[in-house]
Amino acid sequence: MPLDQPYDPPSSVAERTGELRMTLGEHIEDLRRHLLWALAGIVVALGITCTFGIQLIAWLASPLLQAQQAMGFAPNVITTDPTAGFSVYLTVTLIGAVILSAPWIIYQLWRFVVLGLHEHERRLVHLLWPFSTIMTVLGILFAYYILLPVSMIFFFSFVQYYPKTENVRPGFMMKLLMGDATAPADVEAEPFTLRLPIFEEDPPDAAEGQVWINRQDGQVKLKLHGSTTVLMAQPGRMLTPMPNLADFVRFAAVMILGVVIAFQLPVIMLVVGWTGLVDPRLITRWRKYALFACFAAGALLTPTMDLFSMFVLAVPLYGLFEFGLFMMKLSFKPEGP
Secondary structure (H helix, E strand, O other), X not given: OOOOOXXXXXXXXXXXXXXXXXXXXXXXXXXXXXXXXXXXXXXXXXXHHHHOHHXXXXXXXXXXXXXXXXXXXXXXXXXXXXXXXXXXXXXXXXXXXXXXXXXXXXXXXXXXXXXXXXXXXXXXXXXXHHHHHHHHHHHHHHHHHHHHHHHHHHHHHHHHHOOEHHHOOOXXXXXXXXXXXXXXXXXXXXXXXXXXXXXXXXXXXXXXXXXXXXXXXXXXXXXXXXXXXXXXXXXXXXXXXXXXXXXXXXXXXXXXXXXXXXXXXXXXXXHHHHHXXXXXXHHHHOHHHHHHHHHHHHHHHOOOOOHHHHHHHHHHHHHHHHHHHHHHHHHOOOOOO
């Protein structure tokens, strides 16, 4: 080294050139440090989600309750497990904490692998990180605001084809076996008529104890303790949907996870194009196979595998394929001769 050249420590040179050499033990220690920082981020996020856990559950169940009310059913859920209140709360808060801390976890992963990347590879990662985050957020919004409500309405719409239970009459064999037990008892009673006010929508200034009928949803409602309670819905049918809260949370989590994975397709295609593994012109010739693959993926990524949910997911998925193909063409750099 010339005497007139200032001394540059090896660490600063390595930071500029990205050619830092570390032993296996140093790599393991660095990985442990970043994993601890990632875990700390999850703990902080868990504290936030635990604070708003009940609000998160209400937000997640909102598409289900809205679909129930739109189809004329009482907007509520049930549980058959005495521990469901705590287990659902724990499940939602843990999943919410992982999603909330995902950017921080990805950042710690990036800090670990950055020393092994070249400068042009770092530029790609700087693009992929926000791109993947944006696609994840779009996937969650699509699943929550479009796919979940559409799926709930689709499933609840089948209930109206089942017969009503108010017209059940005893058959010949039942009368023969039970005799007069199946016949209604002759009880003399004075006629009684109850007339309730009918409103197109719930009155905003309903008095305490007031009862009315909502014409739109066909429900009898009561104002009690400052809140509106549904006393009676439309006539019961042979099949009445009474969703279990834990089952719906599991259903929604699987659906959202599948959609988030599907929305990473443009990110994957961008990486494939940038690395030059596949020529975009070859992918262009495979469009008809891609359309079939999108419908197959729509069937696999939706938890119920019904045709309607598959169609609702497959169409945007093919749109993501076309968008990913566009990104692939932009990033593709063919090798020279």
